[in-house]
Amino acid sequence: MKIAMSSLLFSQKPLADALRSIERLGIRYVDVGALQGWCHIQPADLMKNPESESRALRHLLNETQLEVVALNAGIHAPELDQWRALVALAHQFDVGVITLPTRRSGTRLVQEVERLQRLVEIAGRQGVRLGVETHIGTLTEDPETALALVHSVPGLGLTLDVSHYYCNSFEEAAEVLIPFVYHVHMRDGGRGSDNIQLPMGRGLVDFAHWFALLRNAQYQGNVTVEYIDLGGIQFDPTESAIECYRLCQTMREGFPL
DSSP states (O other): OOEEEEGGGGTTSOHHHHHHHHHHTTOOEEEEEEOTTSSBOOHHHHHHOHHHHHHHHHHHHHHHTOEEEEEEEOOOTTOHHHHHHHHHHHHHTTOOEEEEOOOBTTSOHHHHHHHHHHHHHHHHTTTOEEEEEOOTTBGGGSHHHHHHHHHHSTTOEEEEEHHHHHHTTOTTGGGGGGGGEEEEEEOBOOSSGGGSSBOTTSSOOOHHHHHHHHHHTTOOSEEEEOOOOOTTOSSOHHHHHHHHHHHHHHHTTTSOO
């Protein structure tokens, strides 16, 4: 298991500065945001200029000695060309998992199943797995619906972010999702959307419990510390991210290397 830092910790910075900031924290692994209109890799640019975008990323990774373990993307149908470009990038850098959101809560399940089947098929051709993120406001905010999705789409997995389930008081119900987890996002959080990201030790997330569940399920994926430098937050996200990273490093004992 590798413990990575999300580039979203420095979402207000260009990718080069974000990666250098993570390097200065003494961290080796990174989960890179590929969120159109936000940060850090722009899927539309990647689609238009795949070689130059790939070359620039490789240069930055060589400079910082960082390794990308996951991509956190925000692509929706019908942008299949962007998805293909992102999958090709993941394959080129040996990134095994791309995280995507599902459609908004209330979307007809059959409609989302059809979309995800196409995305999983495209990714699978290059040995890349798709993990849909457990996220409030989307279909996966309800563990029951998340479970229905992975059962309906062969090859689909989850990127588990338990802070979203503490937010809506579904953390106990979410434990059934553990066998379907491809990737994990970790941070402390509490009840309600206003408390989805809290300083370490100020929230409700039981890190030891979730790591124990993952260990018992023989989880072989990686974990990303995902504190985000959102505007208006009343604490230093970098300080909490470092604390969370150290805790996760301790918790990884007993997992496959």
